[in-house]
Amino acid sequence: MNFSNKNRTEKINMMKIQTFDVLIVGGGITGAGIALDAAMRGMKTALIDMQDFAAGTSSRSTKLVHGGLRYLKQFEIKMVAEIGRERTIVYENGPHVTTPERMLLPLHEGGTFGKYTTSAALRVYDFLAGVKQFERRSMLSVSETIKKEPLIKKEGLKGSGYYVEYRTDDARLTIEVIKKAAEKGALCLNYVKADEFHYENGHITGIQAVDQTNGSCFTISAKKVINASGPWVDSVRKKDGGGNGKHLRLTKGVHIVIDESVFPLQQAVYFDTPDKRMVFAIPRDGKTYIGTTDTFYDRDLIRPNVTAEDRTYLLEAVRFMFPSVYVNESNIESSWAGVRPLIYEEGKGPSEISRKDEIWESETGLLTIAGGKLTGYRKMAEMIIDRVAKWFKEEQFILFSPSETKHLPISGGDVGGSAKFPAYVQEKMAVGMEKGFSKKEAEILVNQYGSNVDKLFAHKKENSPLPNVLYAQLMYAIEEEMTYTPADFFIRRISALLFDLKTVLDYKEVCIEIIADYFNWTQAEKEKHMAELEAEIAACS
Structure with a gap:
C-alpha cells in the first residue's frame, strides 16, 4: 500500500480493527522518531496528527540541526555533548536532508563573546x-573574517570564530523519518485528531479519533499511548484529567526571508544583537533568511502570527550587523513563526528557559514527552521507547529489542553514508539526464530526495503543465508522502511558500487541479483547500 491519502479509508479501517502496542499522538519530529524506534523494535505502532505531519513546530524552526553552542553559556554541558553527538547521527542517516554549513561567529568590541573565551568555548x-x-573550529583574523563575509560590520571587529553547524529542511526530515517508520510497519495518518481517551480499570486503552477530512469518528485501541504533540502537550494531557504540576511555557520564534539581490550574504553568520541575544543569517537557494526572535506566546498555535514588532526586530538586527545592507519592510518576501514547547521554569525569560526534554507519566498510564530540540529527536525517541519496553517486560512479560535507529538510514538515506553521497549524486544525475531531465533538474532532485530519486525520475512527463521538477515533486508527494492539500505540498514537502513564493503564485491553480483530480474532490472541497492555501500565502507574505 502506497504511503498516500488515496488509501485513507483502508488505513483507517486497519486502525479500527487492531490493538496497537503503541499509539503516538503527534506527527512532528519527536513523534516521527518515536514511531520509527517503536516499529524497529517490533512493536505494533500507530501515529496520528490532527494536522499534516510537521505542521507545527517541526516545519517552523531555524532549519538547523545544530549542536547547541549557545547552551555552553548556560553551562548545560550534558545537553551540548548529547545533541552534538546526535547531530552527526542525523547527518549520517540522512545526508540528503542535512548539509554541513560553515558558520561565522563575529567578535566585536563590547559584544557578548570575547576572542579568548570564544576560542575556548x-x-x-x-x-x-x-x-x-576536518570540521573543527578555527579562529579568524579581522581580514580573514571580512574576506569570508564582506558585509559584516567592520567597526570594532576583532576577528571571528569559524565552526560547523548543519542546515536541514525540518519538514522534509520529519516526513522522511515517518516514511521510514511506515516502511517498517508503523501505521501513520495525518488529519486524525485524538478527541478523548478510552479507559479500562483506570488505565488508558486507546482513543476516540476524529477524521478531520470528513468528521467521522472511530476508536483506536492501544496498550500504551504517547503524547508527543509539541505545543499541544498540555491540551492533550487535560483530556486525561490534568497533569503532574509541570506544564509548558510556549515561546515564539520568527524568521524573515529576503532575496539575495537585496541581502547578498555569502556566508552563514551567527551574531549577537544589541540586546545580547543571538541571531542567525543564512543564505539558501538565492535567498537569505534571518532569525530568530524569542518571546512568550499564548495565542493561535495552528498559525502563529508574525507581528510588525517581530519583523522590525529582525530588520534592525540586520542593519546592526550588516550596516551596508539597506533593508526595510518591503524587502521581506516571506516569513514564518514557530512555537517552542518549553518546560516552564519559574522566573526565567524566554531565552533563559532550558531546551531539555522530560517524560511525564499520568496515573492512567499516559506518557508525555515535552521540551527537547529537533537535533535530539532520535535520542528522545529511544529514551521513551526504552521506558515503554520496560513496561511491557514488567507488566506483560513481553520482550522487545533495544533501539536500532542509531545507524539506520531514514527514507532516502540509503546512499552509503555522508562521505559517499557526493558520488551518489553524480551517479544519479546521469540517470536523471537519461530520463529527460536537465543536469540541473536532476541535481536538485537527487540532493533533495536521495535514494528515493528514481521514483521522482519516473514522473518525467512530456508536455507537463508544470516544470519538470515541480511535476515530479507533486506526483511523488501525493503518491508517496501523504500529501492531502496544496498547503501540505507547498509548505511542508518543498518549502516553496517560504523560499520560492513566485513558484507558488505561478503554479498554485495547476497544482490544485492535479491534486483535486487525484483525490476526486468536489468543487466545494477544491475551493476550501484553495482558500486554506491563500490564507497561508497571506500569513507569510
Missing part, C-alpha cells in the same frame, strides 16, 4: 560534540 564545543577533525 569552541574548543570545548568540538570536544563535547565529537566534531570531526
Whole structure:
C-alpha cells in the first residue's frame, strides 16, 4: 500500500480493527522518531496528527540541526555533548536532508563573546560534540573574517570564530523519518485528531479519533499511548484529567526571508544583537533568511502570527550587523513563526528557559514527552521507547529489542553514508539526464530526495503543465508522502511558500487541479483547500 491519502479509508479501517502496542499522538519530529524506534523494535505502532505531519513546530524552526553552542553559556554541558553527538547521527542517516554549513561567529568590541573565551568555548564545543577533525573550529583574523563575509560590520571587529553547524529542511526530515517508520510497519495518518481517551480499570486503552477530512469518528485501541504533540502537550494531557504540576511555557520564534539581490550574504553568520541575544543569517537557494526572535506566546498555535514588532526586530538586527545592507519592510518576501514547547521554569525569560526534554507519566498510564530540540529527536525517541519496553517486560512479560535507529538510514538515506553521497549524486544525475531531465533538474532532485530519486525520475512527463521538477515533486508527494492539500505540498514537502513564493503564485491553480483530480474532490472541497492555501500565502507574505 502506497504511503498516500488515496488509501485513507483502508488505513483507517486497519486502525479500527487492531490493538496497537503503541499509539503516538503527534506527527512532528519527536513523534516521527518515536514511531520509527517503536516499529524497529517490533512493536505494533500507530501515529496520528490532527494536522499534516510537521505542521507545527517541526516545519517552523531555524532549519538547523545544530549542536547547541549557545547552551555552553548556560553551562548545560550534558545537553551540548548529547545533541552534538546526535547531530552527526542525523547527518549520517540522512545526508540528503542535512548539509554541513560553515558558520561565522563575529567578535566585536563590547559584544557578548570575547576572542579568548570564544576560542575556548569552541574548543570545548568540538570536544563535547565529537566534531570531526576536518570540521573543527578555527579562529579568524579581522581580514580573514571580512574576506569570508564582506558585509559584516567592520567597526570594532576583532576577528571571528569559524565552526560547523548543519542546515536541514525540518519538514522534509520529519516526513522522511515517518516514511521510514511506515516502511517498517508503523501505521501513520495525518488529519486524525485524538478527541478523548478510552479507559479500562483506570488505565488508558486507546482513543476516540476524529477524521478531520470528513468528521467521522472511530476508536483506536492501544496498550500504551504517547503524547508527543509539541505545543499541544498540555491540551492533550487535560483530556486525561490534568497533569503532574509541570506544564509548558510556549515561546515564539520568527524568521524573515529576503532575496539575495537585496541581502547578498555569502556566508552563514551567527551574531549577537544589541540586546545580547543571538541571531542567525543564512543564505539558501538565492535567498537569505534571518532569525530568530524569542518571546512568550499564548495565542493561535495552528498559525502563529508574525507581528510588525517581530519583523522590525529582525530588520534592525540586520542593519546592526550588516550596516551596508539597506533593508526595510518591503524587502521581506516571506516569513514564518514557530512555537517552542518549553518546560516552564519559574522566573526565567524566554531565552533563559532550558531546551531539555522530560517524560511525564499520568496515573492512567499516559506518557508525555515535552521540551527537547529537533537535533535530539532520535535520542528522545529511544529514551521513551526504552521506558515503554520496560513496561511491557514488567507488566506483560513481553520482550522487545533495544533501539536500532542509531545507524539506520531514514527514507532516502540509503546512499552509503555522508562521505559517499557526493558520488551518489553524480551517479544519479546521469540517470536523471537519461530520463529527460536537465543536469540541473536532476541535481536538485537527487540532493533533495536521495535514494528515493528514481521514483521522482519516473514522473518525467512530456508536455507537463508544470516544470519538470515541480511535476515530479507533486506526483511523488501525493503518491508517496501523504500529501492531502496544496498547503501540505507547498509548505511542508518543498518549502516553496517560504523560499520560492513566485513558484507558488505561478503554479498554485495547476497544482490544485492535479491534486483535486487525484483525490476526486468536489468543487466545494477544491475551493476550501484553495482558500486554506491563500490564507497561508497571506500569513507569510
